[in-house]
Amino acid sequence: MSSDLALAIGIQFLESGKAFILSMAQDYLSLKKTDGSDSRGEHQLCYRAIGTRTLYTYIVATSHGPLIFEVQAAGSFLSTTPPETDQPYQHQRTRGATSLSLSLHAHRSKHQAMAAPKKTMRALQYDKYGGGAEGLKHVDVPVPSPNKGEVLLKLEAASINPIDWKIQKGMVRPFLPRKFPFIPVGDMSGEVVELGSGVTNFKPGDKVISISFATGGGLAEYAVAPASLTVARPPEVSAAEGASLPTAASTALQQLKAAGVSSFDGGSGSVADNNGPKNVLVTAASGGVGHYAVQLAKLAGLHVTATCGAHNLGFVAGLGADEVLDYKTPEGATLRSPSGTKYDAVVHCATGTPWSVFAPVLADRATVVDVTPGIAAAAKSFLQKVTFAKKRLVPLVLIPKKEEMEWLVDMTRQGKLKTVIDSRYPLSRAQEAWAKSMEGHATGKIVVEMGGAE
Ligand SMILES: NC(=O)c1ccc[n+]([C@@H]2O[C@H](COP(=O)([O-])OP(=O)(O)OC[C@H]3O[C@@H](n4cnc5c(N)ncnc54)[C@H](OP(=O)(O)O)[C@@H]3O)[C@@H](O)[C@H]2O)c1
Known part of the structure; x- marks a missing residue:
């Protein structure tokens, strides 16, 4: 496609009769008005666009709200907004130019999906x-x-x-x-x-x-x-799944990284290839953070022991945990793995566990990554750091990172990371979602859906 390829875009508005280009995504594109009426005498605006890139995005203001559509210089519409139109356009090539005509009148109701934000x-x-x-x-x-x-x-x-x-x-x-x-x-x-x-x-x-x-x-x-x-x-990731990822899955990922896990390629080689942990304990594995942590630890090829309530033992095992402890039993409270495995790392998502409980179940060199450290834990962490202790408690506060969010979305798209949704609420019942979270007994994520059924 030559750089001087011209596009003539005719936009017909059978009723509104008014349209103008509001803005363009690429500012190097020049537009020239070329016509003012169509063959039926109805108002039509045609623009000749000359650019050097293949993709142009137009935002057109109409009396029905803004319409956004993309045109490839090769002459094909990549998408219109809304994308599902019956016969959204016709186009013919002319010498040195591509002519596109977009008929909008049949789809006005769908345009409301992209209407300008309400006030x-x-x-x-x-x-x-x-x-x-x-x-x-x-x-x-x-x-x-x-x-x-x-x-x-x-x-x-x-x-x-x-x-x-x-x-x-x-x-x-x-x-x-x-x-x-x-x-x-x-x-x-x-x-x-x-x-x-x-x-x-x-x-x-x-x-x-x-x-x-x-x-x-x-x-x-x-x-x-x-x-x-x-x-x-991407379309493979639902809105509810996507909204669940940023804090909970990013926290789980950063906890594992802070514990020394560097590869999540899912192969057994991922552990052998690095000096990171091999055995990990995930506490509160049934919660928002924990249920992602179990899956990510398995993607890293780790042996996972997990804690949760009795009602979630099967659920957490289903996420891939190798051993699961009921945190309300005396054995579970000790965090001891049934197989006697000592932990190189703990992804600690529960609260209120003193260091004295961790110390006996840790390997000689181990890291407990705590996302809710109290003052005692913070003091212990400081002391361990200055004494170069081999068993360490590391407090972690999530610092969101775009590249990690992209990776988590991609893992979800590939089906390697699942989001389990505890419950869904419409916006009108968001207080119930809030109360549910405050109770602290969610299995997976609590989601509010703006278009959810009342
Ligand atoms: N520092 C940070 O940047 C950061 C980031 C994210 C989260 N956090 C913190 O991490 C914690 C976990 O977050 P979340 O979103 O996963 O919470 P969540 O979804 O509300 O966790 C609820 C789950 O935890 C389980 N649970 C509670 N106490 C437990 C225990 N002692 N042992 C085992 N399981 C237990 C519950 O099981 P039952 O129903 O059986 O009781 C429930 O399934 C929260 O305190 C949160 O504030 C910190």
């Missing part, structure tokens, strides 16, 4: 610390606008993590929330509807997942999210 949206917010699920209030508030480096998402799903209600409890005050009222929940999936300045790697219509627990926003119809922590969601 207000439904959301749940709290305006002070404490209050639990009852502290969340249903409100109609303005749809936020994306700032520089942000994207505005029309949300499809959000997942609740303990950090969300811990912020409400004031456990990370004065840092979070940054201000009241606050729309909570940082893990979300949705569709990009607007780009803040400087965002070039997404376009309206992209399905994505994102994390922004500092700014929250997930319990709403729309939310802004940092583009730097937003990744594409």
Whole structure:
């Protein structure tokens, strides 16, 4: 395809009669208006586009809301928004140019899927610390606008993590929330509807997942999210699965990495190839973080011992755990592996386990990665560090990373990492989801779906 290939795009609006190009994803593209009416005398705008790249994205404003479509210079439509149109276009080649004609009149109802964001949206917010699920209030508030480096998402799903209600409890005050009222929940999936300045790697219509627990926003119809922590969601990964991954799966991954696991290729060679741990204990393996940790540890080829309640023994074994302990039994409380295996690493997702319980079940050189360390654990960790102890407790706070989120999405796409959903709630019942998370007995993830059945 030559660089001077020209595109003439005719856009027919049988009723609206008004259209204009709002913006283009590629600013090197030049457009020239070439016509003003179609053969039936109805309003038609034709533009001649000359560019050097193959893919052009157009956002066209109509009286039915913005329409987004992509044109390949070779002359084929890659997609229109909405993508499922009956006969969305006809195109003919002319010498040195490709002419495309898009008929929009038959599909107006579908266009609403990409209509401009409403001015207000439904959301749940709290305006002070404490209050639990009852502290969340249903409100109609303005749809936020994306700032520089942000994207505005029309949300499809959000997942609740303990950090969300811990912020409400004031456990990370004065840092979070940054201000009241606050729309909570940082893990979300949705569709990009607007780009803040400087965002070039997404376009309206992209399905994505994102994390922004500092700014929250997930319990709403729309939310802004940092583009730097937003990744594409392929069709194989559902919105609920995608919303479940950012905090819980990233934490599990970072815990394993902090314990020295460096390869997750699933082969037995992954362990032999490195000096990382071979035997791992995952505590609270039935929870959001734990159920991912078991699967990731198996992808790394590790021998996994896991703890959970009696009702989840089969579930956790089904995730791949080699040995499973009921944490409420006296044996389970000791964390001793039935086979006598000593642990090189502990992915510690439960709370309140003193070092004296870990010490006897650890190998000579071992790392316990703790995501909820108390003051005693933090002090123990410091002491171990300065004395170069071989058995170490390492506190971990998740630092979300885009490349890890992309990898987790890809593992999900390939079917290597499964998300187990404990329960789903529509936005109108998000308080129930919140209360369920606060009870601390979820098996897998708790998801709020914006389009969920009431
Ligand atoms: N530091 C960080 O950056 C970070 C990041 C993510 C999460 N976290 C923390 O990690 C913890 C786990 O998060 P999560 O999302 O996995 O929570 P979750 O989904 O709410 O965990 C609930 C599960 O944990 C099980 N459980 C509770 N206590 C247990 C115990 N002593 N032994 C074995 N299983 C137990 C429960 O089983 P039963 O129903 O049988 O009781 C339930 O299945 C939370 O405290 C969270 O705040 C920290």
